[in-house]
Amino acid sequence: MKVFALLLSLSLLVITHEFGHFLFARLFKTRVRRFYLFFNWKFSILKAKKFNGKWHFLFFNATTPEEWNEKNLKPEDQDNTLWGIGWIPLGGYCDIAGMIDETKGKDDLESEPQPWEYRSKKAWQRLCIISGGVLVNFISALLIYTCIFAHWGKDELPLRNVTLGYNYHELLLEEGFQNGDIIYAIDGEEMTDIVKTQHKLLLDNPKIVSVLRQQTIADTIYYDSTAVDFDIVERDTAVMVDIALSYDLLTKLDPRDTNLLFEARTPFVVKDFTPGSRAKRAGIQIGDSIVSINGEKMPSFSEISLALKEHQNDTIMLGFYRAGVYDSLPVVVDNGKIGAYLKDPKKIYKCTHNEYGFFEAIPVGISYGWNQLTTYARSLRILFTKDGYKGLGGFGTLGGLFPDEWDWYSFWNITAFLAVILAFMNVIPIPGLDGGHILFTLWEMVTRRKPSEKFLEVAQTIGMALLLLLLIVANGNDILRIFK
Secondary structure, three states: OHHHHHHHHHHHHHHHHHHHHHHHHHHOOOOEEEEEEEEOOOOEEEEEEEEOOEEEEEEEEOOOOHHHOHHHOOHHHOOOOEEEEOOEEEEEEEEEOOOOEOOEOHHHOOOOOOOOOHHHOOHHHHHHHHHHHHHHHHHHHHHHHHHHHHHHOEEEOEHHHOOOOEEEOHHHHHHOOOOOOEEEEEOOEEOOEHHHHHHHHHHOOOOEEEEEEEOOOOOOOOOOOOOOOOOOOOOOOEEEEEEEOOOOHHHHOOOOOOOOOEEEOOOEEEEEEOOOOHHHHHOOOOOOEEEEEOOEEOOOHHHHHHHHHHOOOOEEEEEEEEOOEEEEEEEEOEOOEOOEEEOOHHHOOOOEEEOOOHHHHHHHHHHHHHHHHHHHHHHHHHHHOOOHHHHOOOHHHHHHOOOOOOOHHHHHHHHHHHHHHHHHHHOOOOEOEHHHHHHHHHHHHHHOOOOOHHHHHHHHHHHHHHHHHHHHHHHHHHHHHHHO
C-alpha cells in the first residue's frame, strides 16, 4: 500500500509540475513536443497524439512512426503535443522546443531559432515558462491544504492539554529536561502549539526554556459510563523551572535520528484487542486505563511498553482503573506485548476542532502551506552540519511517510507536503533544476547578455551529474538504514 500511495502521489506531483511549464509555454505560443509521465528510456507504455482530426495511440512501443513527426504533419497539427507514459517512475518531463534541458542538448536544436521555440521568446516570457512548474506545485499544495481543512476541519492539541507531560529526546534530557515536563515558554514567548514548539527548539537556537514540572505524580484515572470520553484527574501542583540550553540543538542532532525532540506521554487506555489477546483473555476490557505493573505506578504508555519488554513471557499483575475503580489482574506477557491497542490521545486529551467552509479554509490553507514552506527551507540547515548528508532520504524515506493502511486524509496531507518540498527544491539554483534556468534567465535580464547555448549545455550536464549523485546518496542512505 505504501508503494502504491507513493507512486500515485508522485504521479500527481509530476503531472502538475510539468503542466505548469506546459501552460505557460502554450500561453506564449511555444511548441511543446512531448509531455511524459515517468521516463521512457528506449520504451513507452503509452503514446498519444492528435493529428488529421483524430487521436492516435500506441501501447508498449519503442519507436514513434515517422508519420507522427511534426515535420510530416499538416501545419495545423504541427503544434500538437505527443503525450506519453514511460516505464521508469522517477519523474517526468515536458519537452519544450528550443530549450536545452534533460531531454536534449545544443546539437538537438534547429540551426536557426524558430518563432515557436523557447529560445526565441523574450526573457520575461522564458522566466514565466520555466517558473511555471514551481508555481503550480506550490499553488497545488495550498489548494490541497484548503480542501483538507474544508472537508476534515482542523484538529489541534494545545501544548498544555497533554496533562501527563512529554517524553524528551536524550539531547534535551542532557540539558536538564525531565520526562513529564510541559514546555510553557521559549525565550519568554509563551508556547501553545506542539508543532511550532518543535520547530522553535530545533531551528531558532533558543537560550531559555521554561517548563512546568510536576512535583509528584498521582494515579491517572479515566472513567466514563460509555467508555468513550474520559476525564483526567489532574496531577499534584507544578513548579516553573527555567532551563538554559548550552548549544544549538541542530548542530548536535544526528541527521539520521528520526526521533522527535519531544512527544506526548500517552495514557494506556485500551481501545481494542488483537486476535487471541492475552489481556482480553485475562479479563481486561475496552476502556480500561492501565496504570501499573506489579504494583509499580506507570502513568504513560511509553513506560508500560518498556516494562512489558522486560517481562517477556512472564505473568504480571496489571493494575488498571475501570469506571473510576482500581483493580488488578494477572496477565501473561507475550513477547513484550499483551495484545491491546492504544486509544488515540486526541480522544483522551482535550483537543480543539475547527470547522471551515471552503472560502473560510482558503486563508487557513495558505497560511499553513506558507508555514510548511518556510519551516522546510530553514530545516535544510542540517545538510550543512557535520554528517548532514546522512540525513538525506530517497524513495524509501518518502514511502515511509505513508501509513500501512489506506487513509485519504494522510494521503492528501503528505502529497501537499511533498508538493511544497518539490516546489522549494526546484528553485535551488542548480543547473538541471528549474532554479538553474531561472538563475541564467535573471542574469540575462540584468546584464542584457544571454548565456551561449554551449555554456547552457555544459551547465546542464554538470547539474544532471550532481543530481544523479544526490539521488545515489539519498537512496544509498535508505539501503544502509534497511541493513542497520
